[in-house]
Amino acid sequence: MPAPFLLAAGVGSALLVVWFARRLNIADREGHPVHLAWHALFSYWPWLLKEIAVSAWQVCRIVLDPKLPVSPTLVRFKPSQITDVGLVTHANSITLTPGTISVEVSRDEFLVHALTREGAAGVRRGGEMDKRVRALESRPELFP
Amino acid sequence: MLLDLFSDLASWACLLAGSFFCIVGGIGLLRMPDFYTRVHAASLTDTLGAGLILLGLLLQAGFTLVGAKLLMIALLIFFASPTASHALTRAALVRGLAPKLAPPLADPLETPPSKP
Numbered sequence: 392m393p394a395p396f397l398l399a400a401g402v403g404s405a406l407l408v409v410w411f412a413r414r415l416n417i418a419d420r421e422g423h424p425v426h427l428a429w430h431a432l433f434s435y436w437p438w439l440l441k442e443i444a445v446s447a448w449q450v451c452r453i454v455l456d457p458k459l460p461v462s463p464t465l466v467r468f469k470p471s472q473i474t475d476v477g478l479v480t481h482a483n484s485i486t487l488t489p490g491t492i493s494v495e496v497s498r499d500e501f502l503v504h505a506l507t508r509e510g511a512a513g514v515r516r517g518g519e520m521d522k523r524v525r526a527l528e529s530r531p532e533l534f535p
Numbered sequence: 536m537l538l539d540l541f542s543d544l545a546s547w548a549c550l551l552a553g554s555f556f557c558i559v560g561g562i563g564l565l566r567m568p569d570f571y572t573r574v575h576a577a578s579l580t581d582t583l584g585a586g587l588i589l590l591g592l593l594l595q596a597g598f599t600l601v602g603a604k605l606l607m608i609a610l611l612i613f614f615a616s617p618t619a620s621h622a623l624t625r626a627a628l629v630r631g632l633a634p635k636l637a638p639p640l641a642d643p644l645e646t647p648p649s650k651p
Contacts, residue, residue, distance in 0.1 A: 447556065447583040454563035454576060462637030463572055486617035489578045492571070494624045504624060504634060506575045 435480075435527050442488050442520070450489040450506060464511035465494075466503050471521055477528030484520055546594035553587030560584055569635040570627055574620055581616040585609075 453460060472478045482493040485503055490510040495502035505511035514520065556579050563576025589609045596602035628634075 443582050443586075447579055450563070450575060450579055451556065451559050454559050454566060454579075459566055459568075461568065461572055463569070463634060464637060465634065482621065483614070483617045486578070486620050487582055487613070489582060490575055492574060492578070492624050493621055494628055496621070504571050504575075506572060508637065 431527055435523060438523060439484055439487070442484075446491075446510070447489045449510075453506065461506055462508045464505045464508050466505060466511040466514065467500055468503075468515045469499055470501050471516055471525050472528055474528050477524055480527065481520065481524040484524065485514055488520075542594050542597075546591045549587045549591030549594065553584050553589075553591060556580065556587065557584035570632060571624060571634045574624055578616075578620060581612060585612050585616075 470478060470481055472481055478496065478498065482496045482501065485491050485493040485501070490506040491514055492504045493501055494504050501514075503511065503514050505514070560576055560578075560580030563579060564573050567573040567576050586609065589605055589612075593602055593605045593609075596605060
Protein backbone atom coordinates (compact mmCIF):
# COMPACT_ATOMS: atom_id res chain seq x y z
CA MET A 392 0.00 0.00 0.00
CA PRO A 393 1.59 3.28 -1.05
CA ALA A 394 -0.98 5.31 0.94
CA PRO A 395 1.22 6.28 3.94
CA PHE A 396 4.01 7.43 1.66
CA LEU A 397 1.62 9.45 -0.52
CA LEU A 398 -0.05 11.07 2.49
CA ALA A 399 3.26 11.91 4.09
CA ALA A 400 4.56 13.36 0.83
CA GLY A 401 1.39 15.47 0.50
CA VAL A 402 1.61 16.81 4.05
CA GLY A 403 5.33 17.42 3.64
CA SER A 404 5.00 19.42 0.44
CA ALA A 405 2.06 21.42 1.83
CA LEU A 406 4.12 22.37 4.89
CA LEU A 407 7.05 23.23 2.64
CA VAL A 408 4.88 25.56 0.54
CA VAL A 409 3.52 27.25 3.69
CA TRP A 410 7.05 27.74 4.95
CA PHE A 411 8.21 29.21 1.62
CA ALA A 412 5.16 31.50 1.46
CA ARG A 413 5.85 32.80 4.95
CA ARG A 414 9.54 33.36 4.19
CA LEU A 415 8.61 35.20 0.99
CA ASN A 416 6.03 37.18 2.95
CA ILE A 417 3.27 36.48 0.41
CA ALA A 418 0.84 34.74 2.82
CA ASP A 419 -0.91 38.08 3.25
CA ARG A 420 -2.75 39.01 6.43
CA GLU A 421 -5.80 40.44 4.66
CA GLY A 422 -6.48 37.34 2.55
CA HIS A 423 -5.88 34.84 5.34
CA PRO A 424 -6.63 36.55 8.66
CA VAL A 425 -5.56 33.49 10.66
CA HIS A 426 -4.20 35.74 13.40
CA LEU A 427 -7.79 36.81 14.19
CA ALA A 428 -9.29 33.34 14.11
CA TRP A 429 -8.28 31.87 17.46
CA HIS A 430 -9.05 34.94 19.45
CA ALA A 431 -12.35 35.50 17.66
CA LEU A 432 -13.44 31.89 18.14
CA PHE A 433 -13.88 32.44 21.88
CA SER A 434 -14.89 36.09 22.07
CA TYR A 435 -16.73 37.15 18.93
CA TRP A 436 -18.27 33.96 17.53
CA PRO A 437 -20.29 32.97 20.62
CA TRP A 438 -21.70 36.50 20.85
CA LEU A 439 -22.53 36.54 17.13
CA LEU A 440 -24.25 33.13 17.34
CA LYS A 441 -26.35 34.40 20.25
CA GLU A 442 -27.28 37.51 18.25
CA ILE A 443 -28.23 35.36 15.24
CA ALA A 444 -30.41 33.10 17.37
CA VAL A 445 -32.19 36.02 19.09
CA SER A 446 -32.91 37.95 15.92
CA ALA A 447 -33.87 34.78 14.00
CA TRP A 448 -36.51 34.17 16.64
CA GLN A 449 -37.78 37.77 16.26
CA VAL A 450 -37.97 37.42 12.47
CA CYS A 451 -39.80 34.10 12.94
CA ARG A 452 -42.43 35.79 15.08
CA ILE A 453 -42.87 38.55 12.50
CA VAL A 454 -43.29 36.01 9.68
CA LEU A 455 -45.83 33.95 11.63
CA ASP A 456 -47.76 37.00 12.89
CA PRO A 457 -51.06 37.26 10.94
CA LYS A 458 -50.64 41.06 10.69
CA LEU A 459 -47.02 40.77 9.38
CA PRO A 460 -45.72 43.77 11.41
CA VAL A 461 -42.79 44.83 9.21
CA SER A 462 -41.49 48.41 9.01
CA PRO A 463 -38.68 48.19 6.41
CA THR A 464 -36.09 50.89 6.96
CA LEU A 465 -32.86 51.97 5.31
CA VAL A 466 -30.23 53.34 7.64
CA ARG A 467 -26.82 54.88 6.96
CA PHE A 468 -23.95 55.13 9.38
CA LYS A 469 -20.18 55.42 9.44
CA PRO A 470 -18.49 52.26 10.74
CA SER A 471 -15.63 52.75 13.18
CA GLN A 472 -13.43 49.94 11.79
CA ILE A 473 -10.12 50.80 10.16
CA THR A 474 -8.89 47.59 8.52
CA ASP A 475 -10.52 45.85 5.55
CA VAL A 476 -10.89 42.65 7.57
CA GLY A 477 -12.73 44.60 10.26
CA LEU A 478 -15.09 46.23 7.76
CA VAL A 479 -15.82 42.90 6.04
CA THR A 480 -16.40 41.18 9.39
CA HIS A 481 -18.80 43.93 10.44
CA ALA A 482 -20.71 43.91 7.13
CA ASN A 483 -20.90 40.11 7.05
CA SER A 484 -22.10 39.99 10.65
CA ILE A 485 -24.85 42.50 9.85
CA THR A 486 -26.03 40.36 6.94
CA LEU A 487 -25.72 37.10 8.88
CA THR A 488 -28.04 38.45 11.56
CA PRO A 489 -31.58 37.88 10.26
CA GLY A 490 -33.51 41.12 9.88
CA THR A 491 -30.60 43.28 8.73
CA ILE A 492 -28.67 43.30 5.42
CA SER A 493 -25.70 45.46 4.55
CA VAL A 494 -26.58 46.80 1.10
CA GLU A 495 -23.68 49.13 0.43
CA VAL A 496 -20.35 48.91 2.15
CA SER A 497 -17.54 51.42 2.05
CA ARG A 498 -14.93 52.77 4.40
CA ASP A 499 -16.99 55.89 5.07
CA GLU A 500 -20.52 54.57 5.09
CA PHE A 501 -22.62 51.45 5.52
CA LEU A 502 -26.12 51.36 4.03
CA VAL A 503 -28.21 48.79 5.90
CA HIS A 504 -31.71 47.56 5.08
CA ALA A 505 -33.59 46.45 8.18
CA LEU A 506 -36.85 44.56 8.42
CA THR A 507 -38.10 46.68 11.32
CA ARG A 508 -37.40 50.12 12.79
CA GLU A 509 -36.11 48.46 15.98
CA GLY A 510 -33.65 46.42 13.92
CA ALA A 511 -32.46 49.57 12.15
CA ALA A 512 -31.89 51.28 15.49
CA GLY A 513 -29.65 48.38 16.55
CA VAL A 514 -27.01 48.91 13.84
CA ARG A 515 -25.17 52.20 14.18
CA ARG A 516 -21.76 53.65 14.94
CA GLY A 517 -20.96 52.87 18.55
CA GLY A 518 -23.53 50.09 18.63
CA GLU A 519 -22.75 46.76 20.26
CA MET A 520 -21.65 45.03 17.03
CA ASP A 521 -19.63 48.04 15.86
CA LYS A 522 -17.77 48.16 19.17
CA ARG A 523 -17.11 44.42 19.28
CA VAL A 524 -15.68 44.25 15.75
CA ARG A 525 -13.59 47.35 16.48
CA ALA A 526 -12.20 45.65 19.59
CA LEU A 527 -11.52 42.49 17.55
CA GLU A 528 -9.50 44.28 14.86
CA SER A 529 -7.66 46.60 17.23
CA ARG A 530 -5.67 43.81 18.85
CA PRO A 531 -2.08 45.01 19.01
CA GLU A 532 -0.60 42.05 17.07
CA LEU A 533 -2.55 43.27 14.02
CA PHE A 534 -0.23 46.26 13.71
CA PRO A 535 3.26 44.88 14.30
CA MET B 536 -25.43 3.70 25.75
CA LEU B 537 -26.80 6.63 27.70
CA LEU B 538 -24.43 8.97 25.88
CA ASP B 539 -25.72 7.65 22.56
CA LEU B 540 -29.26 8.34 23.67
CA PHE B 541 -28.37 11.91 24.65
CA SER B 542 -26.54 12.68 21.41
CA ASP B 543 -29.44 11.18 19.46
CA LEU B 544 -31.92 13.35 21.35
CA ALA B 545 -29.80 16.48 20.87
CA SER B 546 -29.30 15.71 17.21
CA TRP B 547 -33.02 15.22 16.61
CA ALA B 548 -33.84 18.41 18.49
CA CYS B 549 -31.39 20.30 16.24
CA LEU B 550 -32.75 18.69 13.07
CA LEU B 551 -36.36 19.49 13.98
CA ALA B 552 -35.57 23.08 15.05
CA GLY B 553 -33.57 23.58 11.85
CA SER B 554 -36.44 22.27 9.74
CA PHE B 555 -38.79 24.62 11.59
CA PHE B 556 -36.64 27.62 10.67
CA CYS B 557 -36.40 26.45 7.05
CA ILE B 558 -40.19 26.17 6.80
CA VAL B 559 -40.76 29.55 8.46
CA GLY B 560 -38.18 31.04 6.09
CA GLY B 561 -40.15 29.63 3.17
CA ILE B 562 -43.43 31.00 4.50
CA GLY B 563 -41.78 34.39 5.00
CA LEU B 564 -40.44 34.31 1.45
CA LEU B 565 -44.05 34.06 0.23
CA ARG B 566 -45.62 36.51 2.67
CA MET B 567 -43.17 39.43 2.60
CA PRO B 568 -44.21 42.54 0.64
CA ASP B 569 -41.13 43.24 -1.52
CA PHE B 570 -37.78 41.93 -2.72
CA TYR B 571 -35.66 43.30 0.14
CA THR B 572 -37.92 42.00 2.90
CA ARG B 573 -38.02 38.61 1.18
CA VAL B 574 -34.24 38.40 1.43
CA HIS B 575 -34.61 38.88 5.20
CA ALA B 576 -36.96 35.89 5.35
CA ALA B 577 -34.57 33.81 3.26
CA SER B 578 -31.72 34.59 5.65
CA LEU B 579 -33.58 32.61 8.32
CA THR B 580 -33.16 29.53 6.17
CA ASP B 581 -29.47 29.90 5.51
CA THR B 582 -28.34 30.87 9.00
CA LEU B 583 -30.27 29.05 11.71
CA GLY B 584 -32.05 26.62 9.37
CA ALA B 585 -28.95 25.27 7.66
CA GLY B 586 -26.82 25.76 10.79
CA LEU B 587 -29.04 23.69 13.08
CA ILE B 588 -29.54 20.92 10.49
CA LEU B 589 -25.78 20.71 9.96
CA LEU B 590 -25.25 20.64 13.75
CA GLY B 591 -27.78 17.82 14.06
CA LEU B 592 -26.06 15.84 11.30
CA LEU B 593 -22.68 16.56 12.90
CA LEU B 594 -23.89 14.99 16.16
CA GLN B 595 -24.93 11.91 14.17
CA ALA B 596 -21.59 11.74 12.34
CA GLY B 597 -19.31 12.26 15.36
CA PHE B 598 -15.53 12.49 14.92
CA THR B 599 -15.40 11.03 11.42
CA LEU B 600 -14.40 12.19 7.97
CA VAL B 601 -18.08 12.91 7.31
CA GLY B 602 -18.12 15.13 10.42
CA ALA B 603 -15.11 17.09 9.18
CA LYS B 604 -16.77 17.60 5.81
CA LEU B 605 -19.98 18.81 7.48
CA LEU B 606 -17.94 21.32 9.49
CA MET B 607 -16.38 22.65 6.29
CA ILE B 608 -19.80 22.98 4.66
CA ALA B 609 -21.02 24.92 7.71
CA LEU B 610 -18.04 27.30 7.49
CA LEU B 611 -18.56 27.77 3.76
CA ILE B 612 -22.25 28.60 4.25
CA PHE B 613 -21.42 31.00 7.08
CA PHE B 614 -18.99 32.99 4.94
CA ALA B 615 -20.62 32.68 1.51
CA SER B 616 -24.31 33.21 2.23
CA PRO B 617 -24.09 36.76 3.67
CA THR B 618 -21.85 37.70 0.76
CA ALA B 619 -24.47 36.38 -1.68
CA SER B 620 -27.31 38.23 0.10
CA HIS B 621 -25.28 41.43 0.05
CA ALA B 622 -24.49 41.04 -3.66
CA LEU B 623 -28.17 40.38 -4.47
CA THR B 624 -29.57 43.36 -2.58
CA ARG B 625 -26.84 45.69 -3.81
CA ALA B 626 -27.45 44.63 -7.41
CA ALA B 627 -31.19 45.26 -6.95
CA LEU B 628 -30.57 48.74 -5.51
CA VAL B 629 -28.04 49.65 -8.19
CA ARG B 630 -30.52 48.58 -10.88
CA GLY B 631 -33.03 50.97 -9.34
CA LEU B 632 -35.47 48.63 -7.61
CA ALA B 633 -36.90 50.94 -4.95
CA PRO B 634 -37.51 49.28 -1.59
CA LYS B 635 -40.94 49.65 0.01
CA LEU B 636 -40.16 51.54 3.19
CA ALA B 637 -42.17 52.22 6.31
CA PRO B 638 -43.09 55.90 6.83
CA PRO B 639 -40.12 57.43 8.65
CA LEU B 640 -40.53 58.50 12.24
CA ALA B 641 -39.22 61.78 13.60
CA ASP B 642 -35.91 60.15 14.44
CA PRO B 643 -32.42 61.25 13.43
CA LEU B 644 -31.47 57.61 12.73
CA GLU B 645 -33.94 57.33 9.89
CA THR B 646 -32.78 58.49 6.49
CA PRO B 647 -34.72 58.50 3.24
CA PRO B 648 -33.51 56.09 0.54
CA SER B 649 -30.99 57.58 -1.80
CA LYS B 650 -31.24 57.45 -5.57
CA PRO B 651 -28.50 55.06 -6.65
